[in-house]
Amino acid sequence: MMLIKLLKIFFKENFSLKRIFGFDFKKSKIKATLIVLAIIYGIGSMFLVFGFMFFDFGKLLNELGQSQVLLEYIFIYATVLSMVFVLLRANGYLFHYKDFQILQPLPIKQRQIILAKLCLMMITIYMSLFVIILPIGFSYFFHSGLDIVSLLNFIISLLFIPILPVVVFSFLSFLLANFSSRFRFSKIINVILMFVVFFGIMYFSMTLNFEASNPLLGQMALFEKITKVIPSANWFISAIHNNNFLALLGLVAFNLAILVLFVFLLEKFSIKTNQIAQSVKVKTSNKAVISKKRSILTNILLKELRKFFNVTIYVFNSGFGPIFLALSSVLIIVFKSNIDGFMVNFEEVNIQFELLLLVFVAFIISTVFTSAISLSLEGKNFWIIKSLPIKASTVMFGKMLFNILLVLPIAIFFLFIAGIIFQIGIVKSILMILFVTSFSFVTSSLGSIINLYFPKFDFINETEVVKQSIGAFLGMFGAWLLITINGLIYYFLQPLVSFEIIVLLNSLINYLFFGICIIFISRNAQTIFNKL
Amino acid sequence: MLKISNVTKSYEKKKRAVDNVSLEILPGDIYGFIGHNGAGKTTLLKSIAGILNFDEGDIRIFGKSIAKDTLEAKRIMAYIPDNPDVYESLTGIQYLDFIADAYDVAENERQILIEKYSKMFEIDTVLNNPISSYSHGMKQKTVIIGALIHNPQVMLLDEPFVGLDPKASFLLKEIFHDLCQKGALIFFSTHVLEVAEKLCNKVAIIKNGKLVANGRTEEVIKDKSLENIFIDLLNES
Numbered sequence: 217m218m219l220i221k222l223l224k225i226f227f228k229e230n231f232s233l234k235r236i237f238g239f240d241f242k243k244s245k246i247k248a249t250l251i252v253l254a255i256i257y258g259i260g261s262m263f264l265v266f267g268f269m270f271f272d273f274g275k276l277l278n279e280l281g282q283s284q285v286l287l288e289y290i291f292i293y294a295t296v297l298s299m300v301f302v303l304l305r306a307n308g309y310l311f312h313y314k315d316f317q318i319l320q321p322l323p324i325k326q327r328q329i330i331l332a333k334l335c336l337m338m339i340t341i342y343m344s345l346f347v348i349i350l351p352i353g354f355s356y357f358f359h360s361g362l363d364i365v366s367l368l369n370f371i372i373s374l375l376f377i378p379i380l381p382v383v384v385f386s387f388l389s390f391l392l393a394n395f396s397s398r399f400r401f402s403k404i405i406n407v408i409l410m411f412v413v414f415f416g417i418m419y420f421s422m423t424l425n426f427e428a429s430n431p432l433l434g435q436m437a438l439f440e441k442i443t444k445v446i447p448s449a450n451w452f453i454s455a456i457h458n459n460n461f462l463a464l465l466g467l468v469a470f471n472l473a474i475l476v477l478f479v480f481l482l483e484k485f486s487i488k489t490n491q492i493a494q495s496v497k498v499k500t501s502n503k504a505v506i507s508k509k510r511s512i513l514t515n516i517l518l519k520e521l522r523k524f525f526n527v528t529i530y531v532f533n534s535g536f537g538p539i540f541l542a543l544s545s546v547l548i549i550v551f552k553s554n555i556d557g558f559m560v561n562f563e564e565v566n567i568q569f570e571l572l573l574l575v576f577v578a579f580i581i582s583t584v585f586t587s588a589i590s591l592s593l594e595g596k597n598f599w600i601i602k603s604l605p606i607k608a609s610t611v612m613f614g615k616m617l618f619n620i621l622l623v624l625p626i627a628i629f630f631l632f633i634a635g636i637i638f639q640i641g642i643v644k645s646i647l648m649i650l651f652v653t654s655f656s657f658v659t660s661s662l663g664s665i666i667n668l669y670f671p672k673f674d675f676i677n678e679t680e681v682v683k684q685s686i687g688a689f690l691g692m693f694g695a696w697l698l699i700t701i702n703g704l705i706y707y708f709l710q711p712l713v714s715f716e717i718i719v720l721l722n723s724l725i726n727y728l729f730f731g732i733c734i735i736f737i738s739r740n741a742q743t744i745f746n747k748l
Numbered sequence: 749m750l751k752i753s754n755v756t757k758s759y760e761k762k763k764r765a766v767d768n769v770s771l772e773i774l775p776g777d778i779y780g781f782i783g784h785n786g787a788g789k790t791t792l793l794k795s796i797a798g799i800l801n802f803d804e805g806d807i808r809i810f811g812k813s814i815a816k817d818t819l820e821a822k823r824i825m826a827y828i829p830d831n832p833d834v835y836e837s838l839t840g841i842q843y844l845d846f847i848a849d850a851y852d853v854a855e856n857e858r859q860i861l862i863e864k865y866s867k868m869f870e871i872d873t874v875l876n877n878p879i880s881s882y883s884h885g886m887k888q889k890t891v892i893i894g895a896l897i898h899n900p901q902v903m904l905l906d907e908p909f910v911g912l913d914p915k916a917s918f919l920l921k922e923i924f925h926d927l928c929q930k931g932a933l934i935f936f937s938t939h940v941l942e943v944a945e946k947l948c949n950k951v952a953i954i955k956n957g958k959l960v961a962n963g964r965t966e967e968v969i970k971d972k973s974l975e976n977i978f979i980d981l982l983n984e985s
Contacts, residue, residue: 234880
């Protein structure tokens with residue numbers, strides 16, 4: 217009974233519309249309509265991309281009599297997504313939950329609290345999996361035929377697949393946090409360790425076969441090998457593909473046993489970890505305190521930088537793109553010949569390599585949407601900025617500048633290396649850098665405007681802002697929309713003018729849009745600030 | 749009775765935040781707990797409330813050990829933190845219902861108490877609003893009502909008067925007296941020495957984790973003021 221009550225409370229606290237979107241839906245109908253449209257656009261485009269890819273793939277597999285391979289994909293994707301989710305979130309859900317001080321003095325059994333927290337985490341995982349799994353599941357049942365028993369088996373077994381990765385990666389996440397806490401720059405070390413684990417997972421599970429025409433085919437052989445050695449993967453596939461009840465029973469019993477053991481261990485363990493988190497460590501030092509005068513903009517930049525490295529989910533989410541781009545700068549040197557071979561396929565259908573490079577870099581920039589969330593991340597401290605004699609536009613420009621500095625230098629470096637390795641030519645390279653710069657400028661200013669209109673100051677955990685806020689959502693999908701606009705311009709002008717002219721034109725359009733955004737922020741930021 | 753016996757709590761096995769503290773607080777006592785910032789007040793209060801564990805010693809609430817009979821001990825206790833962090837997405841009444849559920853308070857009983865206290869603190873008209881729309885003081889009042897909802901025998905409060913308006917502070921003091929007459933005991937930390945001097949029949953002063961004075965208020969302060977005693981004790985090496 218208390219478990220249900222706790223779940224109700226946690227649900228209201230985590231999933232109320234106001235909590236998710238940062239404002240009252242009833243009070244702003246225009247905002248609400250815009251958000252609903254944006255969500256439909258976002259989820260719709262995800263479904264379309266995945267749906268199209270897997271529908272085609274499913275058709276091919278069905279013709280080969282191997283439609284069960286789609287189930288291997290579902291198993292691996294569900295496992296990997298659960299791993300990544302837990303790696304980033306387990307600490308906040310289980311080991312250092314923010315409402316510990318509210319719950320602990322109450323006469324509620326720790327087991328019930330932990331079960332409720334675990335349920336909440338699992339439900340969030342199921343919701344994230346839904347977007348990825350549904351198109352693959354649809355493709356499987358469409359091509360292999362739908363029957364009620366296998367659909368039921370599918371739903372039941374999907375509930376159990378994330379349990380093993382949740383258990384293993386919860387402890388791994390805790391161990392990483394615990395290990396890094398021993399060092400001076402614990403947060404940075406924790407982030408580095410997480411990146412190592414994350415790129416490790418990517419290396420093992422997302423290996424692409426450059427020679428295959430469909431990247432999904434490249435994953436097939438690897439996924440087959442993985443699923444063969446994991447018993448629960450075999451049970452999952454057999455339960456659905458062969459309607460094997462015993463396999464379903466095996467899957468459910470195996471995971472249930474692990475879950476029970478996990479809850480039993482976690483019950484005591486989580487009290488300890490949460491109690492440790494309650495301790496305030498005040499380190500004293502005899503080092504002289506030196507005060508330094510800096511410009512407001514420098515101060516804002518430094519503040520943004522400190523905030524960035526202080527919030528693990530923030531650095532992980534927005535730092536992934538720049539790190540991936542930096543790694544790619546090295547990888548394109550190492551795998552030049554593979555890429556050359558892969559590109560032949562695109563040249564056959566008249567798609568320029570330089571265009572793909574630009575889309576890749578623009579996509580990476582779109583994942584670095586700090587300017588769309590950094591105002592929200594001020595949270596309960598927003599009053600500090602608001603009460604100081606600083607222009608609202610200066611604050612927003614500082615946040616934009618941080619966003620640009622985070623990704624643009626690496627993007628330029630990547631294009632510079634790519635220009636040399638693939639002998640792109642000076643003029644083309646400069647134009648590409650010009651475009652990427654304009655794209656970075658415009659997305660950062662657009663992000664600032666989004667955050668001004670869709671702030672979310674009321675949050676318990678920064679993850680709510682970085683991952684679940686409307687600012688983050690619009691920041692990323694807004695950049696994708698810009699890629700689409702630039703792409704459409706390319707598509708329509710390509711038969712008429714050269715690649716260089718189109719890139720120049722797109723850059724100029726972006727700079728124009730950037731200018732409009734800057735004027736808008738300069739004129740309106742203060743008024744909007746005052747209303748917040 | 750709240751009996752704290754030789755309680756020691758260290759952070760990272762280095763600094764002793766609470767060092768061998770023993771105290772006995774009897775039913776009817778309003779016990780003030782005074783100390784400088786970082787003296788160990790909150791740590792001890794959190795240890796009694798079961799939020800923090802402690803390394804040595806024992807804490808018993810009416811005979812029930814907080815370490816061993818945790819749930820039984822918590823059922824007769826209420827804790828109010830220094831900062832009213834509550835579930836902001838809930839409405840005031842939803843929060844109070846949750847707390848009442850946790851203490852298993854019957855519906856008619858909670859209804860009476862919620863009505864009584866919310867009217868007293870003048871927040872009865874906002875209980876259906878989300879807590880996120882409340883002021884600091886209103887949140888504090890909501891937390892206080894939550895703490896009173898099960899007629900606790902032990903009330904632990906960390907800086908309870910911070911953020912309360914003068915009327916609410918007065919009312920809270922009245923509630924303290926009322927509860928104590930019914931046999932409850934109050935143990936609270938404060939920086940406002942005048943409040944402690946006037947309100948508490950007993951006080952304890954903590955310095956760097958150690959109790960440096962405790963007992964009946966008039967015996968501790970003698971012919972001086974509590975402020976003078978406190979400053980003298982702080983200045984002693």
